[in-house]
Amino acid sequence: MSSPPLLVRGLRKTYDDVIAVDGLDLEVRPGECFGLLGPNGAGKTSAIEICEGLSTPDAGEVVVLGQRWGENDRDLRDRLGISLQETQFSDKLTVGETMRLFRSFYGQGTEPDAVIDMVQLGEKVSARVGKLSGGQKQRLALACALVGDPELLFLDEPTTGLDPQARRQLWELIERLRSEGRSILLTTHYMDEAERLCDRVAIVDHGRVIADGAPRALIESLGAEHVLEFAVGDRVLDDAMLRALDGVCGADRRDGVYRLQVSELHRAIPALLQALRQQGANLTELRTHSPTLEDVFVSLTGRYLRDE
Amino acid sequence: MSEGRRWTDRSLVQLTLVRYREFLREPEAVFWVFLFPILLAAGLGVAFRGRPADRTPIGVAGTDSVAQAVAEALRRSPDVTVRVLPASAAADSLRAGSVALVVLPDRWPERQVEYRYDETRPESRAARLLADDALQRAAGRTDPVSAADQRVTEAGARYIDFVVPGLLGMNLMGSGIWSVGFAIVDARRRRLLKRLIATPMSRAEYLASFVLSRLSLLVLEVGTLLGFAVLVFGVPLRGSLWTLVFICVLSALSFTSLGLLIASRVQTIEGVSGLSNLVMLPMWIFSGVFFSASRFPDAVQPVIRLLPLTAVIDALRATILRGAGPAAIGPELLIIIGWLVLSFPLALRLFRWK
Numbered sequence: 111m112s113s114p115p116l117l118v119r120g121l122r123k124t125y126d127d128v129i130a131v132d133g134l135d136l137e138v139r140p141g142e143c144f145g146l147l148g149p150n151g152a153g154k155t156s157a158i159e160i161c162e163g164l165s166t167p168d169a170g171e172v173v174v175l176g177q178r179w180g181e182n183d184r185d186l187r188d189r190l191g192i193s194l195q196e197t198q199f200s201d202k203l204t205v206g207e208t209m210r211l212f213r214s215f216y217g218q219g220t221e222p223d224a225v226i227d228m229v230q231l232g233e234k235v236s237a238r239v240g241k242l243s244g245g246q247k248q249r250l251a252l253a254c255a256l257v258g259d260p261e262l263l264f265l266d267e268p269t270t271g272l273d274p275q276a277r278r279q280l281w282e283l284i285e286r287l288r289s290e291g292r293s294i295l296l297t298t299h300y301m302d303e304a305e306r307l308c309d310r311v312a313i314v315d316h317g318r319v320i321a322d323g324a325p326r327a328l329i330e331s332l333g334a335e336h337v338l339e340f341a342v343g344d345r346v347l348d349d350a351m352l353r354a355l356d357g358v359c360g361a362d363r364r365d366g367v368y369r370l371q372v373s374e375l376h377r378a379i380p381a382l383l384q385a386l387r388q389q390g391a392n393l394t395e396l397r398t399h400s401p402t403l404e405d406v407f408v409s410l411t412g413r414y415l416r417d418e
Numbered sequence: 419m420s421e422g423r424r425w426t427d428r429s430l431v432q433l434t435l436v437r438y439r440e441f442l443r444e445p446e447a448v449f450w451v452f453l454f455p456i457l458l459a460a461g462l463g464v465a466f467r468g469r470p471a472d473r474t475p476i477g478v479a480g481t482d483s484v485a486q487a488v489a490e491a492l493r494r495s496p497d498v499t500v501r502v503l504p505a506s507a508a509a510d511s512l513r514a515g516s517v518a519l520v521v522l523p524d525r526w527p528e529r530q531v532e533y534r535y536d537e538t539r540p541e542s543r544a545a546r547l548l549a550d551d552a553l554q555r556a557a558g559r560t561d562p563v564s565a566a567d568q569r570v571t572e573a574g575a576r577y578i579d580f581v582v583p584g585l586l587g588m589n590l591m592g593s594g595i596w597s598v599g600f601a602i603v604d605a606r607r608r609r610l611l612k613r614l615i616a617t618p619m620s621r622a623e624y625l626a627s628f629v630l631s632r633l634s635l636l637v638l639e640v641g642t643l644l645g646f647a648v649l650v651f652g653v654p655l656r657g658s659l660w661t662l663v664f665i666c667v668l669s670a671l672s673f674t675s676l677g678l679l680i681a682s683r684v685q686t687i688e689g690v691s692g693l694s695n696l697v698m699l700p701m702w703i704f705s706g707v708f709f710s711a712s713r714f715p716d717a718v719q720p721v722i723r724l725l726p727l728t729a730v731i732d733a734l735r736a737t738i739l740r741g742a743g744p745a746a747i748g749p750e751l752l753i754i755i756g757w758l759v760l761s762f763p764l765a766l767r768l769f770r771w772k
Contacts, residue, residue, distance in 0.1 A: 162616055164772065187618040194616065198608035202443040203436060214432040215617040258617070 113176040114139050115262045115293035116161060121170035123156050123317075130156035131167070132317035136295075138262070143284070143294040145308035147301060147403060149415050153317035154297040155195055158266050161295065162192050175261055188217050191260030193251045195267045201240030205231050205250060208239060209257060216258035229253040229283060245276025252283060263287065265296040269303060281306060299415055301403035313407055320410050328406045333359050334371035337405050338378060341367050341395040342386065356381040362412060367395070369408070430623045430630070437631035440601060447597070451635070455589045455643045459582060463651045466577040473499045474545045477517035479508035480524070488523040488531070491556030497548050512536075518545035521553075529557065574654045574739045582647040583734035584707035589639060590666065591701065591727050594673025595680060595694050597635075598628050602681040603690040606770070615771045625766075629674055636670045656741030664744065665737060668751065669730045672758040676726070678765035701727035729753035 116138035123131040130153045138144040146154045160167045163179040163186070172179065177186050199208050209222035226235055229249040234242060242250065248268060255263060268284065269277040284307050288294060298304050304311045305325045312322040321328055344366070352361040352370060357378035360371035372378040375398060386393055407415050425431060441447055476498050478489045485502050492500045503511060511517045512534065518541045522532040531553060535542035555561075605611045614624065640662075647653040655662075680697060684690045704718075705711060705727035714722060722728050733750035736742035744751065 164612060164616060184618045184620075187616065190616075192613070192616040194609060194613050196609055197613040199610060199613075200436070200440060200605075200608075202440050207436070207439065210427070211429075211432045211436055212617060214427055214429040215614075215619040217618070254613075 113173060115175055116144075116295060117171075117173040118157075118161065119171045121157060121160060121172065122168045123153075123160060123165070124168055125156075130317055131160070131170075134170070134314070134318055136312060136319070138293055138295050139310075140293055141291040142309040143288045143296065143307055145304040145311040146295070146297040146314050147299070147304040147308075147311045147407075147415075148297075148314035149299055149413070152299075152314045154299075154314055155266055156317075157314070158264055158295065158297050159194075162190070162264050163187070188258060189261045191255035191258060191263040193255040193263075193265045193268060195270070197251055199239045199247070199250060199254075201238060204236050204238055205242070206235040208250065209253060212254045213257045219258040220256065222257060225253045225257045228256070228286075230279070243276070245272050245279060248272060248276070248280060249283065252280070256287075261293065263292055263294045263296075265294065267297055267299070269298070269300065277303070301407070301415055305403055311403065313403070313410065315407075315411055321406065325403055328403060329401050332371055332401050332405060332409060334373055334401050334405075336372045336375045336378075336398050337401050338370040338372045338375070338382070338398045339367055339395070340370075340382070340393060340397075342391040343394050345389070345391045347389065347391065351385065352382075355385060358382075360409065362408070364408075364412070364414070369405075371401070371405070371409070372398070429619060430627060433619075433624055433627035434630045437601070437627050438635075441597065441631070441635065450596075451589070451593045451639055452642055455585050456646050459578070459585055459643065459647055460650070462581050463578040463647075473497055474519075474541065474548055475499050475501065475517045476545055476549055477508040477511050477520040478502045479505045479520050479522050484526050485523050488521055488526055488553070492521070492549060492552045494556060495548055495552035498545070498552065509534075518542045519549055521549055574656070578647070578651045579653050579739055580710075580735070581708060582644070582651075582653050583738050584731050586640060586643055586666075586734055587669070587705070587727055587731035588702065588707050589643060590636075590669045590730060591673050591698060593635070593639060594632060594670055595677040595698060597632065598674050598677030599681040599684075599690045599694050600687070601628070602678070603684050603687055606681075606684075607686060612772050621771070625678065628678070629671065632670050632674050633667060636666055640666050653738070655738055657737030658743065661737050661742075661744050661747075662734070665730065665733045665747070665751070665754075668754050668758070669726075672726055672730075672754050672761070675758050675762040675765055679761045679768070682765050682768040683770050701725050704728070706731050724753060726754060726757045 114137050116136065118134060118136040121131050121134040132153070134153070134157050136144070146157065148154050156165070159165045161172055161174065163174070163183060174186060175189055179186070203211070205226060206222065209226055213219055213222045223235070226232055229252055231246060231249055231253065234246060239247065239250065252265070252268065255265070265284070269280050272280065281303065284294070284296070288307070296307065308325060310322065310324050311328065312319045313328070314320070347368065349361050349363065352358060352368065355370075355378060357372055357374035358370045358381070359373050362369055370378065370382070383393075404415055407413070474497060476492060478485050478492070478500060481502070481504055489500045489502045492498055501511070501517065508517070508520045512520050518539065519533055519535040522534060525531070533546050533549060535546055537543060602611070605614075615621065644655070648655055676697070680693050681690055684693060704714060704722045705725050711722050711728055712719070729750040733747040733754070736747050
């Protein structure tokens with residue numbers, strides 16, 4: 111392949127006084143699902159809408175399927191599938207009618223009924239859009255993005271606001287698209303979503319990529335097998351003391367909860383308990399988990415994704 | 419285009435179908451566009467139909483036999499109804515307008531009467547003539563000329579004839595501005611416009627779908643109102659049908675463009691409602707829907723003439739009631755075209771898709 115499905119270099123976008131995108135670089139490779147992971151307000155939607163040709167950047171370069179926006183946009187749109195954040199389709203149309211409408215815009219594509227079946231809305235084909243549940247509407251949005259048989263899919267927050275079951279259903283659909291070898295760029299602020307769906311992720315904060323790579327690789331870069339969280343009431347402990355504990359490779363504190371990155375749990379826990387006893391601190395909480403992208407984000411920014 | 423696709427799979431057809439579906443699935447819109455004008459025409463037609471046959475109400479003040487004798491004399495006239503009332507009640511009735519004239523019969527035995535009425539009221543002046551005529555005859559006047567009446571009602575000169583073209587124009591304006599404005603702002607509010615331009619959809623086809631659906635619904639809209647007026651009230655249709663169709667199509671295009679212009683940037687339904695009403699309200703009042711626009715002062719007449727609804731209604735009245743051809747309504751047609759040429763390009767320039 112001469113050019114990747116999507117190549118972004120030095121993207122900048124400012125709204126009034128707010129810098130939404132601040133020098134963003136991305137590359138989506140053929141057949142991969144690439145995730146933009148970051149808290150709300152990190153500039154993910156601004157960035158993806160520039161890639162979709164829906165807004166123009168102040169600076170930087172976007173090459174989509176080897177083409178730049180403003181050259182032959184209609185042909186380019188014919189090859190893209192787009193799902194925006196918070197599109198409300200017309201409540202008065204049925205699922206089938208909505209699909210036929212969107213199919214009519216594309217030169218070639220998939221039969222509306224086939225796409226409806228694929229997103230498991232076959233039973234709802236004659237139902238008005240206004241009567242669908244949140245998850246069904248989101249699957250309809252995905253179907254509208256797929257009906258033109260796109261080479262590249264843009265999915266902006268595909269599962270935001272859905273209940274866990276509806277999210278899992280959507281994940282299965284996206285995994286299926288990925289296995290078909292479609293190139294996908296999706297944005298999300300759910301780290302479990304990015305971990306499960308994406309071949310590679312870029313962690314975005316304040317309009318810029320602060321880390322990128324395969325989710326596994328990013329997590330392993332922490333050098334920690336486990337994350338250990340504990341609280342000791344109002345007592346303030348010395349970070350340096352914690353970092354020096356046996357089997358601990360990193361420590362930070364937020365909202366009274368200490369967080370240790372641990373390489374060897376069986377050595378770190380006894381060491382921690384002993385240190386606390388020496389300090390006369392009472393343990394009020396203790397839990398461990400395997401590290402996630404959330405821990406990567408916390409170690410990079412000192413903030414939690416879900417807090418925003 | 420891949421082979422085997424039917425013409426109904428074309429995007430312009432699909433977009434236009436969406437317009438129909440959204441309209442027909444909104445029961446309120448169907449009511450306002452189709453039923454409301456008919457109900458209004460029916461109401462106005464019934465309210466004003468009986469008027470020429472009305473009898474003029476006359477009061478006789480007094481309760482004695484003299485008053486009764488005068489009332490008896492008046493009742494010989496077929497054009498009046500007579501009520502005998504106590505003096506104070508008669509004065510009240512005159513003030514309230516439930517009688518047009520009060521006859522004071524105190525000196526009837528001496529062959530004298532007095533009439534009390536408001537001479538600024540045409541009905542009262544007519545009542546004065548009718549009452550006097552009846553009393554003079556009862557007292558023995560003979561007329562040297564014998565006269566016979568031929569009573570005719572000219573179709574085309576009644577109020578219902580006047581108001582039907584007005585309602586037709588009002589309907590063309592209302593549905594043109596509302597249907598487009600509401601649908602576009604709703605799509606913008608839902609971020610559906612943004613989603614649509616993320617597809618290869620042609621923006622021109624999107625806007626054209628509004629024009630196409632408007633023109634085809636127009637046939638139904640104009641047909642039902644005009645058909646009702648012709649069949650039920652016998653409103654004459656003197657001009658050629660083609661001239662009428664031409665005026666309606668041109669008006670629909672012009673008002674649809676105006677609707678596009680109104681909706682070009684508005685973000686909320688409340689905003690587009692307010693703006694539409696702001697544009698339409700002056701025309702409801704000044705453009706001669708319910709009464710002639712010539713009632714307004716001469717100074718504002720040039721402005722009123724330039725309003726699109728005035729031109730549409732004047733052209734419709736000239737064609738429907740007087741049988742005018744396209745040449746006779748040239749100035750009105752030019753004004754309608756002027757609004758179209760002005761508003762459509764401006765709407766396209768100002769239009770916000772995102």
